[in-house]
Amino acid sequence: MIVLIGLNHKTAPIAVREKIFAGCQEEKDLFSHLRSLKGVGEVLYLSTCNRIEIIAGIDEPEEAEAVRSLRDFLAQNGGLTPTEAANCFYEYRGEEAVRHIFRVAASLDSLVMGETQILGQVKDAYRQALAQNATGVVLNRLMHCSFRAAKRVRSETAIAVNPVSVSFAAVELAKKIFGTLTGKKILLIGAGEMAELTGMHLISNGAEEIIVANRSMPQALSLAEKFHGEAVSLDALEIKLIEADIVISSTGAPAYIVTADLIRKIHHQRKNRLLFLIDIAVPRDIDPAASSLENVYLYNIDNLQDIVDENMNVRKKEAIKAEMIVEEEITRYVSWQKEQESVPTIVSLRNKAEEIVRTEMDKAAGWMQKLDKEEQEKVGSLVNSIVNKLLHTPVTALKEESSEFSSKDIVATARRLFRLDE
Amino acid sequence: MSLINLELISFKIALILCAVSTVGYLFSLLIKKIKLAKFSTWILAGVFGCLTVNLLFVVINSAGLINLGSRDFFSFCAWSVSGAYLALQFKTKTRSLGAFISPFILLFMIAAAGQDAGKSLLPQNLQSWLITVHLFLTIVGEALFVLASCAGAMFIIQNRLLKHKKLSRMSRLLPSLNDLDRINHICLLWGFPILTLGIFAGAVFAGFNWKTDWLTDPKIIWTFAGWIIYGFLLHQRLAISWRGYRMAVFSFAAFILLLLSYGSVRFCFSTLHNFI
Numbered sequence: 001m002i003v004l005i006g007l008n009h010k011t012a013p014i015a016v017r018e019k020i021f022a023g024c025q026e027e028k029d030l031f032s033h034l035r036s037l038k039g040v041g042e043v044l045y046l047s048t049c050n051r052i053e054i055i056a057g058i059d060e061p062e063e064a065e066a067v068r069s070l071r072d073f074l075a076q077n078g079g080l081t082p083t084e085a086a087n088c089f090y091e092y093r094g095e096e097a098v099r100h101i102f103r104v105a106a107s108l109d110s111l112v113m114g115e116t117q118i119l120g121q122v123k124d125a126y127r128q129a130l131a132q133n134a135t136g137v138v139l140n141r142l143m144h145c146s147f148r149a150a151k152r153v154r155s156e157t158a159i160a161v162n163p164v165s166v167s168f169a170a171v172e173l174a175k176k177i178f179g180t181l182t183g184k185k186i187l188l189i190g191a192g193e194m195a196e197l198t199g200m201h202l203i204s205n206g207a208e209e210i211i212v213a214n215r216s217m218p219q220a221l222s223l224a225e226k227f228h229g230e231a232v233s234l235d236a237l238e239i240k241l242i243e244a245d246i247v248i249s250s251t252g253a254p255a256y257i258v259t260a261d262l263i264r265k266i267h268h269q270r271k272n273r274l275l276f277l278i279d280i281a282v283p284r285d286i287d288p289a290a291s292s293l294e295n296v297y298l299y300n301i302d303n304l305q306d307i308v309d310e311n312m313n314v315r316k317k318e319a320i321k322a323e324m325i326v327e328e329e330i331t332r333y334v335s336w337q338k339e340q341e342s343v344p345t346i347v348s349l350r351n352k353a354e355e356i357v358r359t360e361m362d363k364a365a366g367w368m369q370k371l372d373k374e375e376q377e378k379v380g381s382l383v384n385s386i387v388n389k390l391l392h393t394p395v396t397a398l399k400e401e402s403s404e405f406s407s408k409d410i411v412a413t414a415r416r417l418f419r420l421d422e
Numbered sequence: 423m424s425l426i427n428l429e430l431i432s433f434k435i436a437l438i439l440c441a442v443s444t445v446g447y448l449f450s451l452l453i454k455k456i457k458l459a460k461f462s463t464w465i466l467a468g469v470f471g472c473l474t475v476n477l478l479f480v481v482i483n484s485a486g487l488i489n490l491g492s493r494d495f496f497s498f499c500a501w502s503v504s505g506a507y508l509a510l511q512f513k514t515k516t517r518s519l520g521a522f523i524s525p526f527i528l529l530f531m532i533a534a535a536g537q538d539a540g541k542s543l544l545p546q547n548l549q550s551w552l553i554t555v556h557l558f559l560t561i562v563g564e565a566l567f568v569l570a571s572c573a574g575a576m577f578i579i580q581n582r583l584l585k586h587k588k589l590s591r592m593s594r595l596l597p598s599l600n601d602l603d604r605i606n607h608i609c610l611l612w613g614f615p616i617l618t619l620g621i622f623a624g625a626v627f628a629g630f631n632w633k634t635d636w637l638t639d640p641k642i643i644w645t646f647a648g649w650i651i652y653g654f655l656l657h658q659r660l661a662i663s664w665r666g667y668r669m670a671v672f673s674f675a676a677f678i679l680l681l682l683s684y685g686s687v688r689f690c691f692s693t694l695h696n697f698i
Contacts, residue, residue: 162589173589176580179514179598271663274599291585295666303587310589 001060002142004097005070005089006046006053009111012088016078020052023077031132034073039066042136044143046104046125048118050111055101057138067091098142098333102326105146106153107160114159114315119150141336149329156325159318162311167198169307170278170299171205174246177276177297181206184245188212189237189257191223192250194280199248203227211240215251238262242269248278249285260289263296280304335403342402345411346395348420353387394418429479433497436472437531439465440500444528447521454591459517463508466520469527470508473501490554496534498558500527502565510569510605516597519605522572550631556624560645563617567652570609571677577602577670603666606673610656617649640687647683651676 007017024047027033034043034054039062044055054074058066075085092100103109105122126143129135135143154160163169171181178184184207188195191214199210210229214220217233224231232240234257241247241262251257258277277298279286284300291298361368361383368376394414401410415421446462480494507523510516576596583593596602628636636642655672658664664672 162594169589173584175598176584176589176593177599179601179604268663272665272668274603274666294668297584299587306587307589 001058001063001094002055002097002138003058003063003067003070004053004055004092004100005067005074006051007074007088007090008051008053008109011090016080016084016088017050017052020074020078020080021047023079024052024074027077031129031134034070035134037066037069037073038062040070042139043134044125044129044139046122048121051104053101053104055097055139055142057136063093067093095330095334098330099326101142102146102149102329102333103323105150106322106326107150108153108319108322108326112164113319114164116154116160119147119154122150123147137340138337142333145329145333145336149326152325152329153322157318157321159315159322162314164308164311164315166194166280166301166304166308167201169304169311170198170248171201173297173299173304173307174202174207174276175205177274178245183208185209185211185243187240187244187247188223189234189247189249189285190214190251190253190281191216191219192280195248195250196223196226198278198280199227202246207246211244213237213240238266242266244275245273246276246278247286248280250280251285252281253285254283256285256287258286258290260287260293263290263293267293267295278304338405338407339399339403341407342398342411345414345420346398349391349395349414349418352418352420353391357383357387429476429483432472432476432479433493433534436469436476436497436500437535439469439472440524440528440531443469443520444524447518447524451518451521451592451595454595456517456595459520459595462520462524463511463517466504466524466527467508470501470504473497473504477501490557492537493534495557496530496537499561499565500530500534502562503527503530503568506562506565506569506609510608513608514597514601514605516573516601516605518595518597519569519572519576519602522576523569526568526572550627552623552627556620556627559616559620559623561620563613563620564648566609566613566616567648567673567677570606570613570673573602573605573609574670574672574674574677577606577667578674581667581670599666603669606669607659607665610652610659610673614649614652614656617652621645621649644680644683644687648676648680651680 007020009017024030024045030045031043034040034045034056039059040056041059042057046053046055052074054070056066056070071085071089071091074080074089075082078085080088100109101122105119107114107116107118110118122143126135129139163172174181174184181202184202186199186202186207186209188199188210191212203210210224210227212220212224212227212229212231213234213236214223214231215234217231220231220233223229237257241258247258249257263275272295275296277286277290277296279298279300282301286298286300288298288300290296361380368379371379398407398410398414401407443462443465446458446465450456450458450462476497477494480491480497503523504527507520507527510519577599580593580596580599580602583590583596584599624642655664655669655676658672659669
């Protein structure tokens with residue numbers, strides 16, 4: 001049986017997650033330790049900034065004990081009391097555990113739904129477990145199915161297509177205006193945190209040069225140093241506006257710093273180049289009348305937030321489709337899992353048949369000696385063929401019945417019918 | 423199989439592929455899926471390949487392209503526009519431009535299919551290599567202007583969407599403003615000298631062969647007007663730094679104006695270019 005025990009950003013505060021993370025990091029042979037717990041056959045340890053989870057393949061007779069041991073392991077590493085642990089941990093078994101890990105891999109359980117990092121983190125966790133030989137048939141199949149579900153969600157829905165943060169929305173807009181950001185110059189007016197973040201995203205997307213214009217030069221210098229850019233005072237604003245392609249403004253000034261007249265004045269010197277203005281200051285720094293100028297695209301914080309909200313709604317709608325894909329993949333996995341429950345019985349059945357063939361062939365060895373080698377081989381293959389054909393129907397029925405319904409009844413019947421437990 | 427048959431087969435395949443590609447492009451715009459536009463671009467590349475084969479057979483069959491058929495003329499128009507569009511794809515990857523271009527290509531193909539096979543485009547007195555060069559360069563030049571205008575139309579739409587602070591699915595599907603402006607620039611930069619050379623080749627032929635007052639021919643005046651307008655636009659772009667929205671509006675307006683005036687000249691006047 002598959003069991004998942006863990007905690008995430010919804011159930012535990014960051015302080016608790018940090019403690020457990022640190023405790024588990026200190027554990028030298030994490031996987032050996034977990035596998036040494038009674039009843040734990042296979043194990044996978046997933047740790048991201050938002051969640052810590054242990055996924056384990058457990059032998060059913062020792063289920064209760066194994067689950068308790070895993071919970072204790074996490075609680076001890078975080079120094080949690082039983083009450084704290086009860087409040088922070090969640091626990092899923094069987095199909096619920098499968099659903100949870102599929103949703104995690106597909107980024108449906110993430111803090112920012114649809115974010116793309118989580119699949120890589122789940123894959124890394126699986127790689128680590130593989131390297132330690134901590135997984136077996138059940139978890140290997142589970143993880144591969146979860147990757148497939150995540151890939152389908154990514155390719156068949158638009159859940160991860162549109163940005164859901166203001167700074168990424170600004171980057172997307174910049175790309176819609178300039179195509180590529182390579183070689184583009186950014187002018188930061190003011191040294192606000194949001195402007196810095198947006199500037200950073202633009203730089204990581206190819207923008208080459210940052211100019212920081214600020215009333216306080218030391219602050220401008222400090223920010224410019226971060227980006228290896230140029231620091232200027234607000235007096236040089238007009239000249240720098242001529243050079244810039246993207247302007248991000250976030251000062252605390254009470255009046256407009258960039259007026260429509262100023263833009264109009266420098267438009268010819270800019271050779272009518274496209275200009276993207278991002279005004280994230282409140283009160284606004286850039287005159288809204290600039291928006292009506294040719295080749296000028298002005299977005300304020302509300303405009304950007306509207307785009308983010310709209311994208312978030314799209315993600316929510318796409319999540320419904322994604323959940324359906326996850327359910328389809330769960331059905332496939334569960335069907336395979338049920339089929340696996342009949343495998344030991346099928347193996348026993350084949351072994352018994354082979355044993356009967358061997359015994360009967362030994363008995364017939366006396367008269368078979370009279371036959372030449374070729375004839376002996378023909379008799380051997382005839383017997384094997386009859387046995388295989390006889391077994392084909394019950395084996396197929398076992399597999400089909402197990403994958404569609406509960407395997408317990410049909411497996412028990414088959415074992416009784418063929419006396420496999422004697 | 424004879425060469426004539428191969429010529430016909432390659433044309434028919436190109437026609438079918440062109441229809442599929444156009445439907446694909448338009449559908450991609452409708453359902454706003456760029457993947458479908460990418461797929462349609464590959465089909466259009468197939469159209470270009472088939473038309474190239476078709477035109478090779480035309481060259482072989484007509485011994486030097488002096489006696490150009492009506493069908494071949496329209497096939498050549500389709501070949502030029504699709505070739506110019508595909509060449510731009512290497513530079514800008516603006517697949518959705520195809521939704522604006524492919525209907526033009528399909529119209530050329532339908533016009534070609536409507537022509538009788540073997541019917542000569544040019545009257546006996548115009549069958550000369552100079553006229554073939556004139557036609558080739560003029561068509562390629564005009565094809566580039568068609569592309570410039572389509573890019574202009576798309577720029578106007580994208581500009582409107584971005585000015586209204588909407589990052590809609592349509593906006594995401596359309597190319598960036600900068601790419602569209604670049605297409606407009608490249609097309610004007612190449613289209614104008616090619617058209618100039620085409621007009622020059624025609625003028626040389628007319629100067630030596632036509633005794634009439636061919637300079638006042640309505641279609642020649644129309645072509646000259648187009649040449650002046652595009653020359654003006656290119657001048658404004660290079661010398662006065664017109665770009666972006668203004669350039670898009672002017673090139674689209676110029677195209678519509680030229681299309682309308684071509685229509686009126688074609689149907690209201692008798693010209694020395696009655697064959698086109």
